[in-house]
Amino acid sequence: MFYLKTTLFILFSLNMNVIHTQNIKSHQWENRLLLVITNDINSEIYKNQITELKANNKGLKERRLLVYQIKEDSYKTGLLENSGWQKSSDLYKTYRKTNTAFEIILIGLDGGIKLRQSKLLNCKDLFSTIDVMPMRRSELSRN
Numbered sequence: 001m002f003y004l005k006t007t008l009f010i011l012f013s014l015n016m017n018v019i020h021t022q023n024i025k026s027h028q029w030e031n032r033l034l035l036v037i038t039n040d041i042n043s044e045i046y047k048n049q050i051t052e053l054k055a056n057n058k059g060l061k062e063r064r065l066l067v068y069q070i071k072e073d074s075y076k077t078g079l080l081e082n083s084g085w086q087k088s089s090d091l092y093k094t095y096r097k098t099n100t101a102f103e104i105i106l107i108g109l110d111g112g113i114k115l116r117q118s119k120l121l122n123c124k125d126l127f128s129t130i131d132v133m134p135m136r137r138s139e140l141s142r143n
Contacts, residue, residue: 024068024091024107025111027066028109028110028111029109029110030064030109031064031065031066031109032063032064032065032066032106032107032108032109032130033065033066033067033068033105033106033107034053034060034065034066034067034068034104034105034106034107034126035068035070035091035095035103035104035105035107036049036050036053036067036068036069036070036104037070037071037092037095037096037102037103037104037105038069038070038071038101038102038103039071039072039101039102040071040101041069041071043101043102045101045102045119045120046102048120049102049104049120049121050069050079052120052121052122052123053067053079053123054079055123056123056127057079059123059127060123063127063130063131063136064109065130066078067079068091070091070092070095070096071085071092072089072092073087073088073089073092074086074087074088074089075088075091075092097116098118100118102118102119103116103117103118104116104117104118104121106126106129106130108133108135109135110135114129114130114133115129
């Protein structure tokens with residue numbers, strides 16, 4: 001009985017990791033993603049990054065940009081203060097590639113990583129990076 005419970009627990013845990021990774025992949029061709037990854041949600045750089053993004057919400061929407069806030073054991077989507085954190089460490093493990101306490105990653109509509117840095121990303125630079133992408137230029141010409 002112990003082995004059955006242990007096996008079921010392991011299978012459930014593995015399945016949850018796949019679900020969270022699939023959530024990211026489900027945005028492909030629909031949304032660009034901005035992953036804000038931190039070890040400490042109280043750090044100055046993390047708080048400044050979230051403030052910068054909130055101040056430019058219109059530009060984020062225009063570019064179909066969805067923000068994922070990711071910490072070691074959980075994540076949440078969007079920039080609302082009162083939205084809840086979802087338990088998961090797989091996004092952190094999958095996307096965090098540096099040893100720094102803060103990292104930001106831009107994922108394009110095609111699912112590819114377009115930008116990765118460990119310093120504050122101002123929205124002017126973010127938007128100019130996106131606006132020169134072929135898919136964005138196509139979007140702008142259609143509008």
